[in-house]
Amino acid sequence: MHRPEDAAPTFSIGTVPIYGDLILAPMAGYSDVPFRLLCREMGSALSYTPCIPDDALAARGHHHERLLDFREEERPVAIQLLAKEEERLVRAAQKALQRRPDILDLNLGCPARRVAGGGRGAALLCNPPLIGRLVSALVKVSAVPVTAKIRLGWDETSRNYLEVARILEESGVSAIAVHGRTRSQAFRGRADWEAIAEVKAAVRVPVFANGDVRTPEDIAAIRRVTGCDAVMIGRGAIGNPWIFQRRALDEVPFEERLAVMERHLRMMVDYYGERLGVILFRKYAVHYVRGLEGASALRPRLVTASAVSQVLEILRGWRADERSAGDGRGTSACAIGTEDDRDVYPTGEGD
Ligand SMILES: Cc1cc2nc3c(=O)[nH]c(=O)nc-3n(C[C@H](O)[C@H](O)[C@H](O)COP(=O)(O)O)c2cc1C
Numbered sequence: 238m239h240r241p242e243d244a245a246p247t248f249s250i251g252t253v254p255i256y257g258d259l260i261l262a263p264m265a266g267y268s269d270v271p272f273r274l275l276c277r278e279m280g281s282a283l284s285y286t287p288c289i290p291d292d293a294l295a296a297r298g299h300h301h302e303r304l305l306d307f308r309e310e311e312r313p314v315a316i317q318l319l320a321k322e323e324e325r326l327v328r329a330a331q332k333a334l335q336r337r338p339d340i341l342d343l344n345l346g347c348p349a350r351r352v353a354g355g356g357r358g359a360a361l362l363c364n365p366p367l368i369g370r371l372v373s374a375l376v377k378v379s380a381v382p383v384t385a386k387i388r389l390g391w392d393e394t395s396r397n398y399l400e401v402a403r404i405l406e407e408s409g410v411s412a413i414a415v416h417g418r419t420r421s422q423a424f425r426g427r428a429d430w431e432a433i434a435e436v437k438a439a440v441r442v443p444v445f446a447n448g449d450v451r452t453p454e455d456i457a458a459i460r461r462v463t464g465c466d467a468v469m470i471g472r473g474a475i476g477n478p479w480i481f482q483r484r485a486l487d488e489v490p491f492e493e494r495l496a497v498m499e500r501h502l503r504m505m506v507d508y509y510g511e512r513l514g515v516i517l518f519r520k521y522a523v524h525y526v527r528g529l530e531g532a533s534a535l536r537p538r539l540v541t542a543s544a545v546s547q548v549l550e551i552l553r554g555w556r557a558d559e560r561s562a563g564d565g566r567g568t569s570a571c572a573i574g575t576e577d578d579r580d581v582y583p584t585g586e587g588d
Contacts, residue, residue, distance in 0.1 A: 247282070248443050248466045251382030251411035253313050253339050255467070257282030259456065259481050260445060262414075262471030263317050263342075263386070270306055271504035272521070275497070276474055277311055280481035282467065284311040288344040290357070291320035291329040305336050315340035315384060319347060321356040321367070323374040330378055340411075341379050343372060345401070346388040348420045359420035362401060363391050369404045376409035386414040386447075389432050392421035398432055399439050406440045414445035414469050430462040437464050445469040453483040476524020487528055491559055495552050498525045502548055515543055522548070530562075531555065 246254030261268060261276040263285035273284040286304060293301040307314045316338040320326035330341055345368060347358030354360070361368050368385075375383045385405050390396035396419060405413055415436050417428030428448025437444040446465035450456055451473035459468055470480055477486040478497065486494075501521060506514035522539040526532040535555060542548045 250283075250313070250340055250384060250443060253382055253411075255282050255313065255443075258460075258467045259483075260414075260467050260469045261285070261474055261481070262447060262469045263287050263315075263344075264471050264475075267475055267520075269303070269508070269517075270308060270311075271501065271508050272478075273311055274308060274504065275501055276478045276481055279478045280483075281470075281474075283313050283315060283340075285315045285317050285342060286338075288317045288319040288347055288352075288358070289329070289333070290352070291318065291322075291325040294318075294329040294332045295325070305333065307336070307338070313339035315342040317342040317344050317386070318375075319344045319352060319357050320371070321361060323370055326371055327374050327378050330375055334379065334381070338381060340381055341375060341383050342414075343375060343383065343385045346386050346416050346420075348388070348423050353420060359388050359391065362388060362397065362420065363395065365397060365400050365404050368401060369408045372405060372408035372410055382411035383409060384412040384414070385410050386416070388416050388418055388420055389429060390419045392419050395419075396432070398436055402436045402440050406442055410442060412443040412445065412466075413440065414447055417446070417448040430459050433459075433463040433465060437466075443467065447471065449473075451477075451480075452485050453480070456480075456483060476521060476527055491529070492556075494525060494529070495556060498522065499549065499552065501525075502545065506545055511545055512543070515545060515548060518548070531558065 244256065246256055247258050248255055257280055259281055260283045261273060261281040265287035268285065268287050277284060284307060286307065289301060289304045305316065316333040316336065318326060318329050318333060318341060320329055333341060344358050345361050347353060352358040372383060372385065387398060387401055389398045402413055413436065415433045417430055417433050430446065433446045443466035445467045446459045446463040447469035450459055450468055450470045456468050474480050479486065479489050502518050505518045508514065509517060519540045523536050526535055535551065538551050542551060
């Protein structure tokens with residue numbers, strides 16, 4: 238994985254060297270161990286767990302085990318915490334640190350009602366002094382660097398991202414990821430990359446620019462506009478892990494798409510077991526086939542498959558159709574359909 242011994246790191250998060258400038262965003266329900274491993278192989282420079290609420294960490298039992306889980310090959314790994322009180326945050330951090338992550342990250346951007354409504358995630362943006370206290374408490378107990386992920390503010394009238402970024406830096410964070418939207422925007426409108434540029438100019442720690450990066454051109458554009466140290470990619474990586482190789486999905490040959498789909502499926506099954514692995518794989522499968530001829534007919538079959546053999550059969554049949562339809566055109570390029578992909582993108586309402 239992108240850690241060439243003799244190369245200089247692209248930048249560092251505190252003491253942690255980072256090789257590369259593209260990072261898979263934390264995404265509850267998507268950025269699990271298999272998907273993160275796949276994206277790391279493709280070039281994502283860092284793995285984040287999805288956000289883990291303090292109460293899940295405090296609870297007895299094992300339901301948070303999967304959220305905390307990561308593989309050695311993923312390192313560097315950031316465990317993302319969600320809390321609103323210093324004491325609970327520290328307790329959650331101590332539990333998380335037992336897993337020996339490379340970084341602890343604090344979520345200051347989750348817009349979901351059950352999270353922000355309870356005062357965590359993006360709700361903390363309304364209380365910058367509390368953010369300072371939480372981060373200071375975290376830095377004090379953490380042997381590894383602490384980072385934070387923010388939105389621009391609660392709503393249009395309270396875009397306090399510069400104040401928050403400065404407080405974060407003063408309190409000791411080693412990097413800041415900025416999703417260029419407010420909480421009230423959720424996932425609507427365009428991410429404001431200019432605002433991210435302001436954050437980059439205001440702090441010395443590395444800044445990761447995030448929001449609406451779907452293509453290699455977007456990567457170049459967000460870098461140009463923001464001057465960020467790294468680009469964080471969420472929805473644009475679902476069904477297109479090749480984005481971490483700076484490749485557009487429609488440049489990925491049909492055979493390669495199918496091969497990676499199959500590999501992702503096998504990784505899911507190895508991790509979750511066949512039944513759950515296949516069920517969870519379906520939500521990625523519908524994205525992998527974006528833009529391909531015949532995808533709309535295929536999606537309903539993919540989302541009802543319940544065994545590996547069924548998924549493989551669908552893919553094999555498709556491969557055969559493609560071969561017979563493609564005489565002479567080979568398998569070097571995807572056939573681009575005219576489908577509207579908006580219906581299959583996750584909204585992130587639940588993050
Ligand atoms: C399904 C989903 C789940 C998400 N879960 C998290 C999360 O657990 N923690 C977090 O900081 N952000 C979460 N996000 C927000 C993303 O990390 C990212 O900031 C956002 O999607 C904007 O980037 P994008 O346009 O590249 O998707 C989630 C987003 C989506 C779509």
